[in-house]
Amino acid sequence: MAYPYVSDQEVRVLSTHFGDPSHRRVDTYVERGGYEALKKALEVGPQGVIDVVKDSGLRGRGGAGFPAGVKWSFMPKDSGKPHYLLCNADESEPGTFKDRELLRWDPHQLLEGCLIAAYAIGAEQVYIYCRGEFFETTQILAKALEDAYEKGYVGEDVMGSGTTIHVTVHVGAGAYICGEETGLMNSLEGKRGQPRVKPPFPAAVGAFGMPSTVNNVETLSAVPHIVKNGADWYRQWGTEKSPGTKLFCVSGHVERPGNYELPLGFPLMKLIEEVCGGMKDGRALKSVIPGGSSVPLLNAEECAACSLDYEGVQEAGSMLGCASVIVMDETTDIVKQVRRMVSFYAHESCGQCTPCREGTAWMTKILQRIEDGRGTEEDLDTLLSMSRQMTGTTICVLSDSAAAPVVSSIEKFRDEYLALIRRGERVGAA
Amino acid sequence: MSDAPFKNPGWAGNTGEFDLSEAEVRGDDFVGDRERAGAHPSTSATYPYMLAEKNPDVPLFEGEYHERFEKILTQYPTKQAALLPALGLAQEIRGYVSPESMDRVAELLELAPAYVRGVATFYTMYNKRPVGRHLVQVCTNISCNLCGADEVLAAFLRYTDTEMGETSDDGEFTVIEAECLAACGFPTCVQINSRYFENVTPADVPKIVERLKAESGEASGS
Numbered sequence A: 001m002a003y004p005y006v007s008d009q010e011v012r013v014l015s016t017h018f019g020d021p022s023h024r025r026v027d028t029y030v031e032r033g034g035y036e037a038l039k040k041a042l043e044v045g046p047q048g049v050i051d052v053v054k055d056s057g058l059r060g061r062g063g064a065g066f067p068a069g070v071k072w073s074f075m076p077k078d079s080g081k082p083h084y085l086l087c088n089a090d091e092s093e094p095g096t097f098k099d100r101e102l103l104r105w106d107p108h109q110l111l112e113g114c115l116i117a118a119y120a121i122g123a124e125q126v127y128i129y130c131r132g133e134f135f136e137t138t139q140i141l142a143k144a145l146e147d148a149y150e151k152g153y154v155g156e157d158v159m160g161s162g163t164t165i166h167v168t169v170h171v172g173a174g175a176y177i178c179g180e181e182t183g184l185m186n187s188l189e190g191k192r193g194q195p196r197v198k199p200p201f202p203a204a205v206g207a208f209g210m211p212s213t214v215n216n217v218e219t220l221s222a223v224p225h226i227v228k229n230g231a232d233w234y235r236q237w238g239t240e241k242s243p244g245t246k247l248f249c250v251s252g253h254v255e256r257p258g259n260y261e262l263p264l265g266f267p268l269m270k271l272i273e274e275v276c277g278g279m280k281d282g283r284a285l286k287s288v289i290p291g292g293s294s295v296p297l298l299n300a301e302e303c304a305a306c307s308l309d310y311e312g313v314q315e316a317g318s319m320l321g322c323a324s325v326i327v328m329d330e331t332t333d334i335v336k337q338v339r340r341m342v343s344f345y346a347h348e349s350c351g352q353c354t355p356c357r358e359g360t361a362w363m364t365k366i367l368q369r370i371e372d373g374r375g376t377e378e379d380l381d382t383l384l385s386m387s388r389q390m391t392g393t394t395i396c397v398l399s400d401s402a403a404a405p406v407v408s409s410i411e412k413f414r415d416e417y418l419a420l421i422r423r424g425e426r427v428g429a430a
Numbered sequence B: 001m002s003d004a005p006f007k008n009p010g011w012a013g014n015t016g017e018f019d020l021s022e023a024e025v026r027g028d029d030f031v032g033d034r035e036r037a038g039a040h041p042s043t044s045a046t047y048p049y050m051l052a053e054k055n056p057d058v059p060l061f062e063g064e065y066h067e068r069f070e071k072i073l074t075q076y077p078t079k080q081a082a083l084l085p086a087l088g089l090a091q092e093i094r095g096y097v098s099p100e101s102m103d104r105v106a107e108l109l110e111l112a113p114a115y116v117r118g119v120a121t122f123y124t125m126y127n128k129r130p131v132g133r134h135l136v137q138v139c140t141n142i143s144c145n146l147c148g149a150d151e152v153l154a155a156f157l158r159y160t161d162t163e164m165g166e167t168s169d170d171g172e173f174t175v176i177e178a179e180c181l182a183a184c185g186f187p188t189c190v191q192i193n194s195r196y197f198e199n200v201t202p203a204d205v206p207k208i209v210e211r212l213k214a215e216s217g218e219a220s221g222s
């Protein structure tokens, strides 16, 4: 069997070659039609590329879902300044493990996407910011980049077109917040990875003070396919507002966790029951976090009606985020897992904003107290009021992300909190 | 995780159902040996490797390491941007980032020493003090946690006979807890120096510890 798991329900566009080590080699990639999209891009010109990506409706896969072509069109024309494309390969949102697979199984697909995007926004330099922990993955990407330089796909004269595009692989050093686009820029510049106040937006003042665009690995990996096959081809999958395919990272209590590429709008329960082989050991579903640890939890009832596109997940009461589907069965201790997520945010808060720095730390303490059976019902009110103060009040949305699982779990699984509190009262732990 | 079809426990993705070799999964067969001088400038910053052999007293950025440092500088419009790669390089050479290493980096990049310390302490991957030959980082974040990461962490502490964050007496192991490593579909994920070990269960831990000890033995020629 190939690596990793596959399902016949999948539509494999970006993930076609996962598990095929030969695909890392530039010759194999080219034999299979690689770098044809780059050639085509150089023929249709930057505006032609922006148009087709806009028409395809491709939305950013890093979490926010902003249309990629629209973002590119914000870049100034003829600014006379250097422009930068920053590829966000900092993947650290708990539950998310798709970018690593794209990087290590299909590095040229990403490089080709970077080159096309850089060409479209007039950037002569691309930085691929990889999270520092990705030693092995980054070596694969680095080797592929060296091969691409050697073959003339990257460098002074891209495919003989006279266009210059350089690509540099940059490595981080362990900080979740560097995934936030302005934190990433500060980190790239050799500073603490603290997010910047917006505006100014990156397209005006970005890395090194120059116009910049930040895109996720998966977004850029989709670009060659769209440029090569056209917007209508891409729109054959997904919904009107959420077109195309998406990698779903499924983890937790299912029989076959893994990355599955599916059309957007795929039903959540079908993903769990058919694609992932059902719940682990046939146990009952309790809750799903559909978009990585930064989004609200869904209860089983909400899951039943949830379709996995940006709008569908919002209707169900959460967000698609980076489509990191964390599945929890009836045995899950919700309070413990929420505490674990919030302690992550407390660890990763960059400390600039008081509500985030103080809020995440206090929430961790209160949740730990409840978990240990020393909580009170008032603690739940305190948590909810803290969450309100942490939402919409800070430089970046890490603070909001920390509050999301707390609020949704108290709303949807209040009984679990109360059971811990009452048990504590009975044994006199409080 | 099952041993089949390979006898080496804990390589990335070894659920026993796939037919790739460990080298193919990790990419070792494709990447091969890379030069310490840092091959092409565009990728020179992608080192550092986290090496088991740590040498806290060797001089920084000399010979091939100097070459790599110079190549890194060519990739950015400012010298300051080479700070993270340079700190990483110092850690590769010496195993941790000492105050003295930070001062040297500050000097080379024309930055204030206090500024460099401020940046270095922001990032978790710079070891502020020496660690064991094998730095074992067990992910206990949500997806791994749901699948028993706490037990895996406990097993590593037991089989290496260490306390969390403390180095074993023989200098072999330091075990710490890590945040999500972006390998959540194959829980529990454990990063050991530069390698990921996935699908790790408590039962695999003694085998992995043995493997690491054996690798140390090979490296020191005993």
Ligand SMILES: Cc1cc2nc3c(=O)[nH]c(=O)nc-3n(C[C@H](O)[C@H](O)[C@H](O)COP(=O)(O)O)c2cc1C
Pocket: A059, A060, A061, A062, A063, A064, A065, A066, A068, A088, A089, A090, A091, A092, A093, A176, A177, A178, A179, A180, A181, A182, A214, A215, A216, A217, A219, A220, A396, A397, A398
């Ligand atoms: C706290 C925080 C962490 C983030 N981490 C990542 C990340 O690891 N990878 C990523 O691509 N985007 C991440 N983002 C989103 C980026 O800020 C940005 O929206 C994205 O990279 C843009 O690319 P896209 O439009 O292609 O999605 C993060 C955002 C926040 C607020």
Ligand code: SF4
Pocket: A177, A194, A195, A348, A349, A350, A351, A352, A353, A354, A356, A357, A394, A395, A396, A397, A398, A399
């Ligand atoms: S919200 Fe938190 S992480 Fe974001 S800038 Fe403020 S303190 Fe930093």
Ligand code: FES
Pocket: A094, A095, A096, B139, B140, B141, B142, B143, B144, B145, B179, B180, B181, B182, B183, B184, B187, B189
């Ligand atoms: S939660 Fe452990 S690797 Fe993501």
